[in-house]
Amino acid sequence: MAYPTYQPRTKKTLSWSNTRITLLQRCERKYYFNYYTFALKDQYPELWKETLILKKLKSLEMRIGEKSHYLLSDYLHLLKKWTLNAESITDEERETKIQELKNQIKSEMEEEFAKSQSTDFHGLEGYFDGFGLSEHFYGENVEDQLPIAIQKVQDNLDRFIASPRNGKIENYFSSGHLVYVEHPRNSNFEAMKVDVSKIEGLKDITVMAAPDFGVTISNTDYIILDWKSGKEDITADEISNQLKVYALKMLIKKGSTNMEWIRIEAHEVYLQSMNSHGGILKQQDIDDIITRIQTDVAAQKSFLIDEDPYKNEPVDYVIFRKTTNAKKCETCTFKDVCQKLEG
Numbered sequence: 001m002a003y004p005t006y007q008p009r010t011k012k013t014l015s016w017s018n019t020r021i022t023l024l025q026r027c028e029r030k031y032y033f034n035y036y037t038f039a040l041k042d043q044y045p046e047l048w049k050e051t052l053i054l055k056k057l058k059s060l061e062m063r064i065g066e067k068s069h070y071l072l073s074d075y076l077h078l079l080k081k082w083t084l085n086a087e088s089i090t091d092e093e094r095e096t097k098i099q100e101l102k103n104q105i106k107s108e109m110e111e112e113f114a115k116s117q118s119t120d121f122h123g124l125e126g127y128f129d130g131f132g133l134s135e136h137f138y139g140e141n142v143e144d145q146l147p148i149a150i151q152k153v154q155d156n157l158d159r160f161i162a163s164p165r166n167g168k169i170e171n172y173f174s175s176g177h178l179v180y181v182e183h184p185r186n187s188n189f190e191a192m193k194v195d196v197s198k199i200e201g202l203k204d205i206t207v208m209a210a211p212d213f214g215v216t217i218s219n220t221d222y223i224i225l226d227w228k229s230g231k232e233d234i235t236a237d238e239i240s241n242q243l244k245v246y247a248l249k250m251l252i253k254k255g256s257t258n259m260e261w262i263r264i265e266a267h268e269v270y271l272q273s274m275n276s277h278g279g280i281l282k283q284q285d286i287d288d289i290i291t292r293i294q295t296d297v298a299a300q301k302s303f304l305i306d307e308d309p310y311k312n313e314p315v316d317y318v319i320f321r322k323t324t325n326a327k328k329c330e331t332c333t334f335k336d337v338c339q340k341l342e343g
Ligand code: SF4
Pocket: 027, 028, 029, 030, 033, 322, 323, 328, 329, 330, 332, 333, 334, 335, 338, 339
């Protein structure tokens, strides 16, 4: 069996993102597998290779979220073009174009599914240029789930277009404001970085954050929107930490974390219901998220040799505790390597 040639790990300082810290809180061992895979290489070369594969795999449910973001972004870029160019496009032509986008995402999902289904993940053939579903790695037959997944992605777009949110977005485009629409197919990691070097305790830390949609109404007035394809959490805080980080990023870009004279309105929009959660941010929200990142980073550092965020080398894997919640393990992509790695 021929293994692909692996590149040496490029040095990365410790980073914080909402996704990363959520993973650490979910299961420390999973966090280790995902962010410190390289540490397995010398002692457990076979597990290291398998973990590299598992890291790239996503479940069908995760793909629904990813594709929903792609489809919505494709549509919003089209809507922006129609609006900014003042294209005289008939309703029928619009319908046709939207249907083309939906057909395109369907073909994409079908092709990728077929490719994943025919990939020998255990032989590692075709891994690095491939697309993979964790269900296929674990030998599950999910063929009947594919049409349902495609429908969910397309329905998310249909609900968005039918909602009042669509008209509001069209107004942002036509009003002449500066509007940002994320390109999730080609994420710009450099642009995602938030410069927190001047904040106490965060000097060597990289913070990553990028909202799906933003509007600059004026030099002091901003709107941030983030699409959510998962289930709505009605118990969650009205303004999530993720939204607070986006607002922090905007303030840092302006040169100060002081919100005086600045108005930032931020919402998470749930595509399954088109309900949104959010509001106008206050100084306390910004102060809270800074404290939260500092606390999280201190926790992350405790898993590093010498607590050194620059070297970013993990302590022994046994220190990263496994969750005791069996439900979390059921859907965990890393369950195979987790069972094989003793301790
Ligand atoms: S299988 Fe369970 S314990 Fe192991 S990494 Fe996944 S969630 Fe954590």
